[in-house]
Amino acid sequence: MENRRTTLADVARVAGVSRAAASRAINGRYGTSEEVRDHVRAVAARLGFEPHAVARALATGRTSANRRERVQVLIVDPDPDAMAAKPFYGRVLTGALRAIGDQDISLEVRRVSTAPAVDADPPFGQILINMPGPASAAYARRSRTIALGRSAPGVAFVAPDNEGGGYQAAMHLVTTGRRRIGAVFGPPTPCAQERKAGFLRVMDGVARAVLSVDGDFTRARAYAATQELLARDPGLDAVFASCDVTAMGVLQALREASRRVPQDVAVVGFDGSALAEAADLSSVYMPVEDEAAAAVHHLLDPALPAPGRLPTLLTVRGSS
Structure with a gap:
C-alpha cells in the first residue's frame, strides 16, 4: 500500500485534541496552553507531519482572504442608547482591548434587546453581558464563553463582589x-x-x-x-x-x-x-476593566482558572 502523507487530522487524533486545537498549537496561536502546544508539536514531530505552506498561511492569518478570529462582546440591553448612556460598556471594551493587545484578533460588539438564538457560525469566543442563564448555557455549548456576572451553573464568569x-x-x-x-x-x-x-x-x-x-x-x-x-x-x-x-x-x-x-x-x-x-x-x-481583561485571557487560554469574583471598594466623596 502506498504510504499516505500524515495529515493534521492524524496529529489531532493521536494527540487527543480537536483539529482546530491541533492547528493552533502547531502554529503557536492563542487558544491553547503551553502544555497542549508542546504535546501536539511532539506528536506532530513523531508522526513526521509537515504543514502545507498554503494551509499554514491560512492558519496564521498571513493571507488577505483569511478572516481574523473574533471575540464578541454580546450585550443584552433593551435601551437603544445603552452604549452611549452607560459608561460600564465603554469600560468593558477598554479592558478587552487591553487584553487583546497586538494579537491578530478582532473585537466585535453586539447589543440586542433580548437574548438572540445561538449563531450558526459562532465566533472564537464570546463575553456575555446580562444574558439570561439558560441562554448562557446554550452559548457555552457552542463556543468558548464567559459571562460578566453570575450566570447559569457551569458557565464560567467574572464579576465584582x-x-x-x-x-x-x-x-x-x-x-x-x-x-x-x-x-x-x-x-x-x-x-x-x-x-x-x-x-x-x-x-x-x-x-x-x-x-x-x-x-x-x-x-x-x-x-x-x-x-x-x-x-x-x-x-x-x-x-x-x-x-x-x-x-x-x-x-x-x-x-x-x-x-x-x-x-x-x-x-x-x-x-x-x-x-x-x-x-x-x-x-x-468595581474594577470593570480588570473583569473584561480577565474574561478575554480566559477565552484565549481556557487552562487558566475561571476568574470568579474581584473586590469592590467604596470611595467616599462630597455627596455623602
Whole structure:
C-alpha cells in the first residue's frame, strides 16, 4: 500500500485534541496552553507531519482572504442608547482591548434587546453581558464563553463582589447617621440583585426600614423613582443608587426638589465610573476593566482558572 502523507487530522487524533486545537498549537496561536502546544508539536514531530505552506498561511492569518478570529462582546440591553448612556460598556471594551493587545484578533460588539438564538457560525469566543442563564448555557455549548456576572451553573464568569459593595454602601450611610434611607435598586439581573442583597443585609441587621423602588440602570427611570421616594417620605435623608447612571437621575430629582446634597440627602452610587468622579459622587468602585481583561485571557487560554469574583471598594466623596 502506498504510504499516505500524515495529515493534521492524524496529529489531532493521536494527540487527543480537536483539529482546530491541533492547528493552533502547531502554529503557536492563542487558544491553547503551553502544555497542549508542546504535546501536539511532539506528536506532530513523531508522526513526521509537515504543514502545507498554503494551509499554514491560512492558519496564521498571513493571507488577505483569511478572516481574523473574533471575540464578541454580546450585550443584552433593551435601551437603544445603552452604549452611549452607560459608561460600564465603554469600560468593558477598554479592558478587552487591553487584553487583546497586538494579537491578530478582532473585537466585535453586539447589543440586542433580548437574548438572540445561538449563531450558526459562532465566533472564537464570546463575553456575555446580562444574558439570561439558560441562554448562557446554550452559548457555552457552542463556543468558548464567559459571562460578566453570575450566570447559569457551569458557565464560567467574572464579576465584582456586588454584595460586598452593597454592604459597604449601606454601612457608610448608617454609620454617618442617616436614618430615613431610600434606594433605587436595579433590574432583575444577578449583579443588581446581589447589590440589593448586600445593602438590605445591613438594614435588616440594624432593623432599619428602607423605602425602595426597582429601576433599570437608566437616568430617566431613576429620576422618576426618586420623585416617588420623596412623595412617600419628604424627610428622606439618604439614597442608595444601584449604579452611577442611576445616581445621576437621583441627583437631578433632588436638585429640582431643592434638596441639598449631602446636607439634606446623602447619595451613594455604584460603579466608580468617570461619572462619579465628575459629579463628586460617593460610589462603590468595581474594577470593570480588570473583569473584561480577565474574561478575554480566559477565552484565549481556557487552562487558566475561571476568574470568579474581584473586590469592590467604596470611595467616599462630597455627596455623602
